Amino acid sequence: MRILVADDDRVISLLVCGILRDLGHQTLAAFDQMQTLMFAMRSPAPHLIVLDLNMPGGAGGETLRRLKQSGRTSHVPVIVVSGTGDADAPARVRELGGAAFLPKPVDREALVTEVDRVLAATLVIVRPPDVSASRFSYE
Amino acid sequence: MIALEVRNGRPRILCLQFEHMTTYMTPKNLHSLTAKLLALFGAGAGVFLLAAGVVQYQMKPHDLGSIIADTGVLSLVFLAVALPLFLVARRLFLAPIVTIAKAARAFGENGVAEPLDIRSNDEIQDLADAFNAAARARKKVERALIAERVRAQQASRAKGDFLANMSHEIRTPMNGVIGMLELALETQLDAEQRSYLETASSSAESLLSILNDILDFSKIEAGKLDLNPADFILSDGLSDALAPLAIKAHRQGTELGVEIDSNVPDSLVGDLGRLRQVIVNLVGNALKFTSGGEVIVRVDLAEETEADAVIRISVSDTGIGIPVEKQALIFEAFSQADSSTTRQFGGTGLGLTISSKLVVMMGGRIWVDSTPGVGSTFQFTARFGKAVQTAPSIPDYDGKLTGLRVLVVDDNATNLRIVASMLLRWRAIPTLASSGREALDHVTAASTGGAKFDLLLVDAVMPGMDGFELIEEIRTSFPGENHLIMMLSSEDRKESIDRCRALGVSLYLIKPVRQSHLLHSIRAAIATTSEYAIPKPAEENDGRPTRQLRILLAEDNAVNQRVASALLERRGHTVVCAANGREAVEKFDSNFDLVLMDIQMPEMGGFEATAVIRRMEESMSVRVPIVALTARAMKGDREQCIAAGMDSYLSKPIRPADLYDTIDELSSSSDFADVVPLAPQNELKIDLNALTTLTGGNPGLLADLASMFIADSRDMLDRIEAAIEHDDPETLEAAAHSLKGSSATLTGYDAAASAAELEELGRTMRASAGREIYARLESQIHSLNSALQRLTFRKAG
Numbered sequence: 055m056r057i058l059v060a061d062d063d064r065v066i067s068l069l070v071c072g073i074l075r076d077l078g079h080q081t082l083a084a085f086d087q088m089q090t091l092m093f094a095m096r097s098p099a100p101h102l103i104v105l106d107l108n109m110p111g112g113a114g115g116e117t118l119r120r121l122k123q124s125g126r127t128s129h130v131p132v133i134v135v136s137g138t139g140d141a142d143a144p145a146r147v148r149e150l151g152g153a154a155f156l157p158k159p160v161d162r163e164a165l166v167t168e169v170d171r172v173l174a175a176t177l178v179i180v181r182p183p184d185v186s187a188s189r190f191s192y193e
Numbered sequence: 194m195i196a197l198e199v200r201n202g203r204p205r206i207l208c209l210q211f212e213h214m215t216t217y218m219t220p221k222n223l224h225s226l227t228a229k230l231l232a233l234f235g236a237g238a239g240v241f242l243l244a245a246g247v248v249q250y251q252m253k254p255h256d257l258g259s260i261i262a263d264t265g266v267l268s269l270v271f272l273a274v275a276l277p278l279f280l281v282a283r284r285l286f287l288a289p290i291v292t293i294a295k296a297a298r299a300f301g302e303n304g305v306a307e308p309l310d311i312r313s314n315d316e317i318q319d320l321a322d323a324f325n326a327a328a329r330a331r332k333k334v335e336r337a338l339i340a341e342r343v344r345a346q347q348a349s350r351a352k353g354d355f356l357a358n359m360s361h362e363i364r365t366p367m368n369g370v371i372g373m374l375e376l377a378l379e380t381q382l383d384a385e386q387r388s389y390l391e392t393a394s395s396s397a398e399s400l401l402s403i404l405n406d407i408l409d410f411s412k413i414e415a416g417k418l419d420l421n422p423a424d425f426i427l428s429d430g431l432s433d434a435l436a437p438l439a440i441k442a443h444r445q446g447t448e449l450g451v452e453i454d455s456n457v458p459d460s461l462v463g464d465l466g467r468l469r470q471v472i473v474n475l476v477g478n479a480l481k482f483t484s485g486g487e488v489i490v491r492v493d494l495a496e497e498t499e500a501d502a503v504i505r506i507s508v509s510d511t512g513i514g515i516p517v518e519k520q521a522l523i524f525e526a527f528s529q530a531d532s533s534t535t536r537q538f539g540g541t542g543l544g545l546t547i548s549s550k551l552v553v554m555m556g557g558r559i560w561v562d563s564t565p566g567v568g569s570t571f572q573f574t575a576r577f578g579k580a581v582q583t584a585p586s587i588p589d590y591d592g593k594l595t596g597l598r599v600l601v602v603d604d605n606a607t608n609l610r611i612v613a614s615m616l617l618r619w620r621a622i623p624t625l626a627s628s629g630r631e632a633l634d635h636v637t638a639a640s641t642g643g644a645k646f647d648l649l650l651v652d653a654v655m656p657g658m659d660g661f662e663l664i665e666e667i668r669t670s671f672p673g674e675n676h677l678i679m680m681l682s683s684e685d686r687k688e689s690i691d692r693c694r695a696l697g698v699s700l701y702l703i704k705p706v707r708q709s710h711l712l713h714s715i716r717a718a719i720a721t722t723s724e725y726a727i728p729k730p731a732e733e734n735d736g737r738p739t740r741q742l743r744i745l746l747a748e749d750n751a752v753n754q755r756v757a758s759a760l761l762e763r764r765g766h767t768v769v770c771a772a773n774g775r776e777a778v779e780k781f782d783s784n785f786d787l788v789l790m791d792i793q794m795p796e797m798g799g800f801e802a803t804a805v806i807r808r809m810e811e812s813m814s815v816r817v818p819i820v821a822l823t824a825r826a827m828k829g830d831r832e833q834c835i836a837a838g839m840d841s842y843l844s845k846p847i848r849p850a851d852l853y854d855t856i857d858e859l860s861s862s863s864d865f866a867d868v869v870p871l872a873p874q875n876e877l878k879i880d881l882n883a884l885t886t887l888t889g890g891n892p893g894l895l896a897d898l899a900s901m902f903i904a905d906s907r908d909m910l911d912r913i914e915a916a917i918e919h920d921d922p923e924t925l926e927a928a929a930h931s932l933k934g935s936s937a938t939l940t941g942y943d944a945a946a947s948a949a950e951l952e953e954l955g956r957t958m959r960a961s962a963g964r965e966i967y968a969r970l971e972s973q974i975h976s977l978n979s980a981l982q983r984l985t986f987r988k989a990g
Binding site for chain 2: 062064065069072091120123124125126129159161164170
């Protein structure tokens with residue numbers, strides 16, 4: 055499955071991508087809100103997004119809100135990973151339409167379980183590839 | 194060349210001609226040279242004739258012998274006089290002339306002119322000078338030409354470079370424009386704004402395609418366009434190329450079909466990008482000039498050797514066609530069939546020119562057959578190498594789909610055939626239906642025959658009963674059969690997708706369907722059904738105790754139940770599930786090692802069930818630990834759980850680490866004094882076990898993580914230090930937050946704690962108060978880094 059990993063922390067991004075790739079998924083990393091939105095909207099669309107709650111340019115779930123608002127990305131399930139100390143964060147993520155909330159530091163088992171769970175419960179949409187997107191592709 | 198004739202005892206120069214040099218011989222030169230030669234030969238001949246006359250005069254018949262002797266002597270005398278004379282003449286006149294002639298010949302033939310060094314102070318000197326002057330003049334012109342050529346080459350190279358740069362410079366902002374418009378269109382807009390932005394977006398797209406054409410054309414003209422051959426999969430490449438066009442085709446109501454002959458080798462070596470460009474151009478044109486009707490791309494094999502394959506690709510449309518007299522012109526630059534065509538349909542008209550040049554570069558040719566009003570067929574051939582090894586991405590048979598019974602429903606015969614041939618290639622068993630009604634009959638027959646389909650591939654748009662209606666019908670008529678259904682659609686619309694979701698469709702594929710996507714999708718879909726399970730990657734032993742337990746799991750939510758049992762089974766535990774408290778009580782026996790009890794369940798809640806179980810245990814003389822699962826971590830939850838007779842509690846969503854820790858804690862012994870603190874206190878700043886678990890036992894990933902952290906943490910420390918120095922709380926908060934996250938990820942808990950303190954200082958606008966904490970953080974990161982360094986070193990070695 056194609057999974058978009060959006061986290062501005064390169065270490066965590068590498069870790070999450072590495073774990074997911076070991077499971078046989080394809081990953082593409084985005085490092086700020088703009089990239090996340092662009093990659094999420096481009097074809098081929100990701101089957102799942104693993105999203106950091108606080109991205110540069112999109113603090114406090116702004117990126118999640120926009121992903122869920124856009125007709126082109128609203129169907130893509132989002133697993134939010136966050137190191138926020140805010141106790142309301144999981145509830146807010148659910149309210150905004152997030153599929154799951156995982157606290158940081160990232161726990162491999164939890165991540166794998168959630169990814170499996172979310173992917174199993176999702177209608178997968180396969181869009182034909184878009185030639186213009188060839189510069190950034192899932193690997 | 195000099196020709197002499199001796200007549201009446203007088204030698205005469207018949208002609209004197211220097212090849213290629215006649216223009217350099219002025220009459221005056223010719224005249225004085227002739228005179229000189231005449232004088233020379235005249236003198237020589239005079240001496241000879243005089244001698245002969247004397248001899249004849251004195252000759253008498255009786256002393257013939259002495260005459261002969263005298264003549265001989267005289268001849269010798271003559272020779273003795275003539276030979277030196279001849280040699281002198283040769284040296285003086287002939288040798289320089291021969292030299293000049295040679296030089297002139299060489300000059301004429303090769304254009305090489307060495308300056309002649311002849312000193313004789315006469316006409317020959319003039320001749321040599323004239324020759325040298327001519328040679329010098331020519332050399333000068335030559336040098337000028339060479340200089341001009343170098344300048345031209347430099348200019349051309351500069352133009353080429355400029356072009357290459359421009360292409361990047363032009364494309365980059367165009368990408369920005371298109372990307373941003375795309376994003377802007379996703380925001381809240383009123384109708385007017387939307388229409389402006391949509392126009393801007395489509396204008397930007399057409400501008401980009403025109404720019405691409407112009408840049409390509411100039412590159413080809415400048416000989417700057419090279420092919421980049423690489424391995425590729427023909428069928429995938431074609432699907433990729435046609436995908437965006439299929440959407441366009443669908444919008445204008447044109448059917449776009451692709452047929453690849455089965456004998457065409459799929460793994461080829463060539464420039465896929467350029468091949469794609471030609472195909473996109475031809476299909477794009479075909480769509481442009483066809484409304485309704487169909488455009489069919491056919492691929493077959495024209496010629497095959499051991500190493501090469503010549504592929505023929507034809508694009509047929511049912512469009513307006515091209516008049517015969519225009520057919521020859523269309524591949525020429527700057528000549529669309531009609532200038533009004535450009536106005537009507539847009540485009541630079543360079544597409545076909547570029548295509549024909551590219552085709553030639555690919556060792557093929559391009560031609561067209563067309564009947565106005567009926568349609569056109571563009572065909573081209575291209576030569577490709579055959580890939581020695583099939584690329585790994587080839588969607589080839591791997592055994593997963595053997596015998597899979599698939600019902601394919603599509604009203605378009607071409608599409609039906611394409612999907613069927615893909616399925617056959619993977620050894621699945623396709624059944625074809627060309628309408629919803631027919632599909633329903635097949636499903637009914639299969640159901641009563643006891644061999645239900647494993648998968649239904651349903652086209653969304655069909656006349657009569659469409660795909661959605663068909664699925665609805667199947668869901669209501671065969672409620673227990675739970676068919677795995679995939680929807681194929683040309684539309685990327687939210688309503689369709691929502692409808693699929695409601696109908697329990699597993700997969701929504703947007704056409705054209707790429708072979709590898711279809712294969713992967715089918716594999717992924719069947720993997721979630723029980724019959725075709727993908728084996729999970731083997732679990733790494735992470736050093737945790739692996740005593741296998743028998744666990745009763747009481748949980749009413751099916752998803753939570755699945756997650757929890759999966760987590761437990763991964764550890765080798767046996768799980769018995771109960772959907773509510775009453776069921777849990779019924780299933781409970783003394784052989785369980787542990788009970789996981791949801792608190793809020795229908796029929797009988799967790800607290801009540803726990804009370805019942807505790808009462809049952811009295812007669813069994815056992816005490817099984819019970820762990821509560823609570824939906825929300827509320828204050829007092831724990832106390833309430835303990836009061837109800839439970840041993841521990843976990844808040845949902847369940848974190849696997851907590852679950853395992855709790856189980857380990859409860860199952861290892863009843864002695865709670867042995868609990869080990871979580872963060873290791875020793876000098877090794879990392880928890881190797883945790884890191885190994887984190888990376889799933891992938892040493893490469895661990896090493897990458899470590900080296901990236903080492904590099905990034907230094908930057909982050911610098912930023913934190915600068916932020917404290919300049920009292921910049923925002924930067925401090927962001928940098929400390931980031932460092933906190935990655936340190937904690939790599940089990941640097943103490944560093945994470947210090948970073949958290951700094952983050953708090955930033956949040957509360959007290960950045961400059963962070964100096965002490967920074968010093969601590971720096972040393973913690975330092976030792977964390979050296980531990981990681983050792984780790985990566987060890988892993989690498």
